[in-house]
Amino acid sequence: MTDTYYVTTPIYYPNDVPHIGHAYTTLAGDVLARWHKLQGKEVFFLTGTDEHGKKIEEAAKKAKLSPKTFTDHLVPKFKEAWKKLNIHPDRFIRTTDTDHEQVVQVILSEVHKKGDIYEGHYEGYYCTACEAYYTEKDLVDGCCPIHKTKIEKLKEESYFFKLSKYQKLLLAHYKKNPDFISPDHRRQEIINRVKEGLQDLSISRTSFSWGIPLPFDKDHITYVWFDALVNYLSGIGYLENTQRFKKFWPANVHLIGKDILWFHAVIWPAILLSADIPLPKKIFAHGWWTFNNEKISKSRGKVINVDDLINIAGADSARYFLIRETPFGEDGDFSEDALIERHNNELANKLGNLVSRVSTLAEIYGLEKTTSTLSKKLKIKEIEKHMESLALDKALTEIFSFIDASNEYIQAKKPWETKDKKVLYELVNAIKDIAILLSPFVPETAEKIAKTFHATISWESLQKPISPVKIKKASILFNKVKKDG
Numbered sequence: 001m002t003d004t005y006y007v008t009t010p011i012y013y014p015n016d017v018p019h020i021g022h023a024y025t026t027l028a029g030d031v032l033a034r035w036h037k038l039q040g041k042e043v044f045f046l047t048g049t050d051e052h053g054k055k056i057e058e059a060a061k062k063a064k065l066s067p068k069t070f071t072d073h074l075v076p077k078f079k080e081a082w083k084k085l086n087i088h089p090d091r092f093i094r095t096t097d098t099d100h101e102q103v104v105q106v107i108l109s110e111v112h113k114k115g116d117i118y119e120g121h122y123e124g125y126y127c128t129a130c131e132a133y134y135t136e137k138d139l140v141d142g143c144c145p146i147h148k149t150k151i152e153k154l155k156e157e158s159y160f161f162k163l164s165k166y167q168k169l170l171l172a173h174y175k176k177n178p179d180f181i182s183p184d185h186r187r188q189e190i191i192n193r194v195k196e197g198l199q200d201l202s203i204s205r206t207s208f209s210w211g212i213p214l215p216f217d218k219d220h221i222t223y224v225w226f227d228a229l230v231n232y233l234s235g236i237g238y239l240e241n242t243q244r245f246k247k248f249w250p251a252n253v254h255l256i257g258k259d260i261l262w263f264h265a266v267i268w269p270a271i272l273l274s275a276d277i278p279l280p281k282k283i284f285a286h287g288w289w290t291f292n293n294e295k296i297s298k299s300r301g302k303v304i305n306v307d308d309l310i311n312i313a314g315a316d317s318a319r320y321f322l323i324r325e326t327p328f329g330e331d332g333d334f335s336e337d338a339l340i341e342r343h344n345n346e347l348a349n350k351l352g353n354l355v356s357r358v359s360t361l362a363e364i365y366g367l368e369k370t371t372s373t374l375s376k377k378l379k380i381k382e383i384e385k386h387m388e389s390l391a392l393d394k395a396l397t398e399i400f401s402f403i404d405a406s407n408e409y410i411q412a413k414k415p416w417e418t419k420d421k422k423v424l425y426e427l428v429n430a431i432k433d434i435a436i437l438l439s440p441f442v443p444e445t446a447e448k449i450a451k452t453f454h455a456t457i458s459w460e461s462l463q464k465p466i467s468p469v470k471i472k473k474a475s476i477l478f479n480k481v482k483k484d485g
């Protein structure tokens with residue numbers, strides 16, 4: 001039986017066009033999906049949009065559109081952005097999809113049947129930007145601790161999910177499965193907070209109507225997070241494609257930003273425990289991007305959208321930069337200069353020049369088969385280990401150490417003087433392996449390299465010497481980009 005791999009991203013609020021933060025998580029999902037596919041696994045990669053709730057309803061009202069028409073206008077922007085970045089999910093789920101709405105109702109019914117939902121009154125503070133509830137002690141000067149905006153006090157009839165009932169089970173699960181929440185320091189934060197105690201969660205609203213009705217009380221709509229989290233089940237066919245569901249669930253990893261770890265590491269597993277569904281294997285919360293060292297903010301013009309990102313130096317350079325620049329899991333800062341720097345020095349100089357020099361010399365002098373000493377310097381096992389532990393940046397660093405080693409080799413052996421066809425053969429094989437390993441990160445570039453050297457991008461071709469065929473000089477892979485000013 002083929003191994004499977006199921007990776008998800010958060011489903012984003014389509015209240016504006018996607019920016020670099022959304023691109024980051026989705027790109028990481030695409031890199032992981034491509035990596036596991038390369039290794040021969042059957043992969044499912046899910047992303048999408050979170051379309052219900054007050055935030056969307058208010059944004060639509062401002063635009064003088066119905067919520068559905070409003071999101072219908074914005075969803076294509078997400079799909080186009082992912083396409084431009086060469087990100088190819090197996091499904092793009094919308095929470096307004098009929099199959100998803102059905103699954104939400106089924107899960108609600110399961111949890112209700114279990115006796116984990118009760119009726120009461122909600123009284124407290126609600127931040128619409130977060131779509132989250134806060135207690136008085138969470139507030140900072142009467143404002144949302146995240147958005148620093150004035151927060152509204154709500155009182156309404158509501159159904160509650162017995163989150164508090166799951167405190168012990170959750171803590172036991174974290175203990176038994178130390179890899180469940182990553183990175184480690186975030187796991188510890190969650191454990192500490194859960195130990196302080198859990199409050200039951202208000203899971204329905206009556207003050208507005210843009211949501212999925214509760215199956216047991218049509219006057220209430222479902223709280224947007226209960227609705228959204230269930231996408232990870234509906235996305236792979238919880239109801240209508242049970243075979244696929246069985247194949248892929250539990251998910252290997254839910255990739256998220258650190259802002260929404262509580263929902264994924266506490267609320268989501270509690271819902272699953274209540275519905276008797278196995279828990280995902282891992283929740284990985286990556287860090288936060290700032291833009292020129294400031295918080296990303298649309299209103300203050302501190303934002304970089306996907307189009308701006310790609311316009312700097314192309315899709316592959318954007319992909320490369322985002323993954324290479326910061327350790328996956330830590331915060332990072334985006335600047336155009338830093339992207340250009342890496343594009344020019346690492347992609348154009350190190351990788352581009354290697355491919356250009358070797359293909360030029362191979363065209364002139366040809367290749368001759370030999371056993372390779374250079375390829376011994378390629379640490380595939382290390383790269384695999386990094387990918388397994390989601391140290392995506394480290395995997396790239398390791399691949400680039402081999403690019404450095406290959407550049408040193410050509411410099412030391414001087415095949416342009418010696419006309420040594422064997423050295424060129426070794427270098428061609430090294431580049432072929434580099435292209436295979438880089439393919440999840442920079443797919444377009446990897447394909448171009450493979451074409452030049454008549455190689456195939458596949459795990460089986462890795463470290464398998466190619467036949468010494470005739471090679472033609474490669475066209476330039478990366479044109480250098482000038483920094484502004």
Ligand code: ME8
Nearest residue numbers: 010011012013021022025050228229256257288289
């Ligand atoms: O929270 N740096 O949607 P959302 C890094 N709909 N990542 C960032 C980022 C930044 N500055 N800004 C956003 C929601 N992200 C819910 C999710 S899931 C069941 C429901 C990324 O549109 C990061 O992945 O606010 C973060 O978790 C996500 O966008 C939040 O997207």
